[in-house]
Amino acid sequence: MATTTPAPAPFPDALFAGRYRAIAARDTRFDGQFFTAVRTTGIYCRPSCPARTPKPENVTFYVTSAAAHDAGYRACKRCLPEATPGTPDWDLRRDVAARAMRLVADGVVDRDGVEGLATRLGYSVRQVHRVLTAELGAGPLALARAQRAQTARALIVGTDLPLSDVAFAAGFGSIRQFNDTVAEVFDVTPSTLRERRGRRPAAGASATGAGDATQLDLVLPVRAPFDARGTLAFLAARAVAGVETADLDGPAPRYARTLRLPHGPGAFEVRWDGRLHLHLELRSLADVPVVVARVRRLLDLDADPVAVDQALGGDPGLAPHVAAVPGIRVPGTVDPHELVVRAIVGQQISVAAARTHLGRLTVAAGTPYASRIDGLTHLFPTAAQVAGGAEEHLRLPARSRAAVVGTARALADGDLVVDVGADPDALRAALVARPGIGPWTAAYVAMRVIGDPDAWLDGDVALLSGAAAVGVPLPDGGRPARNRALRDHAARWAPWRSYAAMHLWRLA
Incomplete structure (x- = not known):
């Protein structure tokens, strides 16, 4: 009896098969998440490249463009894989x-x-x-x-x-x-x-402005959908006078702020009109890649909004709100030390009250900055400046002032390390170990500094209010019981609980 040799599997594994289906469908959702290298052409592309789909046996997938470079491939001139948002x-x-x-x-x-x-x-x-x-x-x-x-x-x-x-x-x-x-x-x-770039408006640089700062304009790639107005509104509601300014009226909302960079102080302004325009004001052009990376993190531009919306949209209570606000983002920060200070100040008070306290501290302890962007006058105080000025200029309870001063001093001395490369669990443990810092603050810092997509701010009053609005069943007992019920319910939103929190905050 003749035997039949089984046909070889068309793909080496399930991961390869999934990625190959993505490039065959030219699925833009995967742009930046992996790169497709084709042996017969010697080039690598983004998944949505419009070129003819290569045969599977000629394809190698890479997680980073650097790996494709090292393997000897060149970037595709047609799809420009280097112009894609980064991977989430x-x-x-x-x-x-x-x-x-x-x-x-x-x-x-x-x-x-x-x-x-x-x-x-x-x-x-x-x-x-x-x-x-x-x-x-x-x-x-x-x-x-x-x-x-x-x-x-x-x-x-x-640029020019x-x-x-x-x-x-x-x-x-x-x-x-x-x-x-x-x-x-x-x-x-x-x-x-x-x-070969084609005709486009000039976007060059000039050596005029604040202290002969260089002015530069760019357009940043964004993974759609992008809730630009909501993201900028979140930042505007917390904007510290002199450090930040925003204008949400009209068809093109904008947000601007000052920031410290490796080669000197600077400022930026972002504006959304269907594309994200970034205006830079820098002392050194060497800071361009740094500020671009920090703005991307501030606006959470490298999130995977389709995956987030699909997961959260599966919850019956959240579904209509996810549909109404596609592409919601979790804003990050351009300065981890600043965010820690702001989080501690805002632990037990309203957003508006925190802005008032932080604005007073900035005027008293921050560094003046002359900007061509209207409304920007100061740099937020460094950790060392906060440690030296918080006790006198923050009108908070003594315990809160002590927490701000002690933590700021630890940041300035290097005893507490908070940066984008921190391990989330280690960062939370280090923060909670400090007097005056609880789990809520530690989770908030992890959410906004590291970009942790699955942080949960247990005990947040606004989250309870938002949860009630979407029909989460909460007991009639006291807040501890309600917090436990919401925490248990929120487990179904993992690994996107930070994004669920943004929806609930908006509803509250």
Whole structure:
């Protein structure tokens, strides 16, 4: 009796099959989450590339563009994979690789080297290299190089900056290194890449403004849908006078603020008109990639809104609100130390009262800043400035003032480390161990500093109010019983409880 040899499986594994289906459907939801390299062409693309779908046997998928670079592939000139939003995996994952990627995006490797990155992570250089190569297909230097290439492409095609300034702004050590990297990654020289960009409004830089600051305009990629007005409204409601300003009226809401950067103070303004326009005011072009990364984190631009909406929309109570507000975001922060101070000040008082206290502290202890952007006059106080001025200028209960001063001093001295590369559980434990800081504050800091998508602010009164509005069954007993019931109900919203909280806050 003849036997039939079973046909080989068309895909090596389920992950490959899922990604291949995504590129066959040209699904934009996966842009930035992985990259498709094609052996027969030597290029790599975003999943939604309009080119003909390659045969499975010719495809290799990479988690990062840096891994595709290291494997010898060039970026596709048609779909421009370097122009996609970043992957939400760096917020979803809590491992060393995700923490490292957040720090790489913030420019730690360019500023402090691989040794500085390893120190932040608490590992040896060899361990960091081994973990990143195993998890992401590329080491820290290759990941930082890919980051520079992305910044360079954005500045080449999006501004009229001289190419020598683009090289400096993107973090390259020399013009030759800039030219070689662009040619290797994009298979075209920087000058040719600029010539091919097509007609567009000039968005160059000028050496005028606040202290001869450079003015620069960019358009940031955003993963749709994006609840721009709601995100900016959240920031506007908490804006500290002089540090932040916002205008939500009209068809193009805007938000602006000052910030400290590695090479000096600066400011930015974002405006949404269907595209996200970013105006920068910088002392040094070398800070361009850093401020772009921080603005992306502030506005949660690299979230996966489709996955969030699909998961939360499965809850009957939340479903109509998710449909009404697609693409809700969890705003982050441009300054982790500032966020810690703001969280402690706002623990037991209203948002409006916290703004008043923080505004008073900023005028008394902050640094004046002259900006061309109306309404911006100060930099928020550093941790050291807060430690020196909070006791006198914050009209809070003595215990709250002591918590602010003690925590600010710990941040200034390095005894408490809060940054985008922190481990979420370790960060919460370190915060709760401090006098005057409870689980609510620790969860809030993790949600906004690290971008933890699954933080839950247990005991929040506004969350109870919002939950009642969506029909969450809560007992008639006291608040502890109601908090427990909501906490149990919220477990079904994992791993997106931070986003569920944003919906409930809005309803409250």
